[in-house]
Amino acid sequence: MNRIIKIAGVPEHFNLPWHLAMDEGAFRERGINLEWTDVPEGTGRMVKLLNSGKADIAILLTEGYVRAVSEGLEALIAQEYIATPLLWGVHVHAQSSITTQAQLVNKKAAISRYGSGSHLMAFVHAKNMAWPEDTLQFEVINTMEGAVQALGEARADYFMWEKFTTQPLVDQGVFRRVGVCPTPWPCFVIVARSDFARDEPGVLLDVLEIINGYTSEFKQIPSIDRTLSNHYGQTLADIREWLSLTRWSQEQLNSEKLESVIDTLNELNLLSNNVPVENTLWNPKEL
Template sequence: MDENNVRKYPIIRVAGVPEHFNEPWIIGIEENLFLNEQIQIEWHSIKEGTGAMINKLKSNEVDLIIALTEGLINEISKGSDIRLIGTYVQSPLTWSVSTGINSQFHSIEDLKGEIFGISRYQSGSHLMSCVLANQYGWKQDDVHFLVNDNFENLRKSLNENTSAAFLWEYFMQKPFYDKGEIRRIGEIITPWPCFLIASRQQFIGEH
């Protein structure tokens, strides 16, 4: 492929979490599928999740994000200029509820009034903890939160007893269940498509 021609192609900065859902983007870049369509994709892997990606989109560090539906809808409801431009994964997401391997908690009911670890406020782990509380008939002040930034720190917080539980996608957690690092005590399934594609109004208008 002629590098001089490639330099003329528009660059689109796309952000997503480093999870299996986004492997098609990586494959597409490696196999020049986007270049064949005269587009350069610059992939940004954001392990902190939806809240962090929304912030990067708002600050013009990226052009598109592949993010959780609940986080995007929450952001738009607050008057943000972020807009949805498509569905990336139609199927719902299974959020697994995890606790420490030796913790005293053995069911979701045990977690009322306890501290939930979250990656950040307005993230999927935060919003789905609120959805969980609502489904179990708890008041919002029956759930407390501790920000742990990322998946690794969330796992550590369980076994250090700084949080009682956290919610994260099941298949991302399964290897750590299998290794005996954390323990699964329940799940919640979103009643909506799990991943959407979003951008800023200005970028959409220009493209």
Template sequence: MINLKVGGVPEHFNYPWYITLKNKEYTKHNINLRWQDFHGGTGQMCKALREGTVDIAIVLTEGIIKDIAAGNPSKIVQTYVKSPLIWGIHVAAKSSFKSISDLENATIAISRYGSGSHLMAIVNAYNQGWDISNLKFNVVKDLQGGIDALSNGSADYFMWEHFTTKPYVDNGIFRRIDDCPTPWPCFVIAVRNEILNQNPEAVKNVLNEINETTKDFKKIKGIDVILAERYEQQLEDIKEWLSITEWNDGKPITSNLITRIQNKMITFNVIDEMKNSKGFIKNMYI
């Protein structure tokens, strides 16, 4: 039995993994796959990949590209969710900030440097024409840290996935000023190089099982009700989320896509230089 550890955020995007694990889809391939929730998001997962405490991670595209460029010994093996991620831009419900322009000199709560909440704050600032070098950050570790920071005034705004934070908007903890979608497919699957070298067939089997589940995920009877209950969301919000979310259709990730994303990240001053895009990916189907 091959032991593998997979990690991701405990959000609705990753419910297909729950289904495959619940149904013990991996044991027929002699794989003992164990899931770990990462409440701290992509920055926390990049650290876990580096330290070898997780083998496979479902991470934000921009975060893992930045970290592989900085030496993370992992490869992107495929896109997981090919549609953009919608980042809500949130302030405290009673904040005096009313519009995006009000936030130019405000302090931003981020989970970690290199995380999606950090990198997308830079993307948003670029979109607004702000001086990125003047951005001020407060590291808060996770979503709860963002809630606390906005509540106690140690940060002014916080960017997190629109639908995950919707209950906090509904409950009057956050007020959403606007949204900022990623200019690239949002989630990819990254695997440590050591695992790719030692157990490539096991990785292929894991990918095949999760792709088979995501292919028909939206067709599962009552999936909208299941997700709404599990993630404490309004049913209409889950229906909207399902309508705009597209999982990978089995096609491998290309170096051209990585090049396009790197070009955007250079424009946004997120990375300093272009690296060979082939060095970021491992195509498991060649």
């Protein structure tokens, strides 16, 4: 009987390797029934699924994971997933009078939820712009559709989300991008609940081995750019640019990189408690 493993991730192009592996039965061949849940609300919602036991594994933004651990999430980084930064587009409504990022000072940011990447990156963006943290204001919008509505109704002034995911809305004249804010660290990590990592290390190793096989060969799949373009409704040119900028990882996250995330979030007063690096990186060799 296959072991049911519940995994959550955003319905975005980064995660297509997981779906290819599931469609081809790669997990079933190892006796694993991988049940995927799309979470368009992002990291904040996935943290709730992990906390409630409704997910064993999740693909989280690195900064969102660190913030969640500081607030009590019992989960470990099983591995780095995307080694390159995430390019957060800074968007306003297409009819907005705002044309530059500097004009966003004292304006309201739409965020998927508190503790999400869109929330945390608003602070990173403000730091880059040298704005005082107390000038930030937020409107919780849950999903992309909520952001479209909030900016259209002027309940929020700007919305930060991954550049290529939002590109169709820019092309359609719904949003206008006024800037890009890259994460100063690898953007996605594979996170496992601590009890799952402790009790099922062999299963977790199997999951990682399978996905690493797919991500290491992903860019060499014939016509993968066309597959991505058709699946996610993006132009071939945008997909090809995204592929050129994105690197999947098959290794554990470097402790120095994790420390830089912790240090940055500490500087921004976004951590409730200390996050010890040695207690967050899963090491199967220690089992």
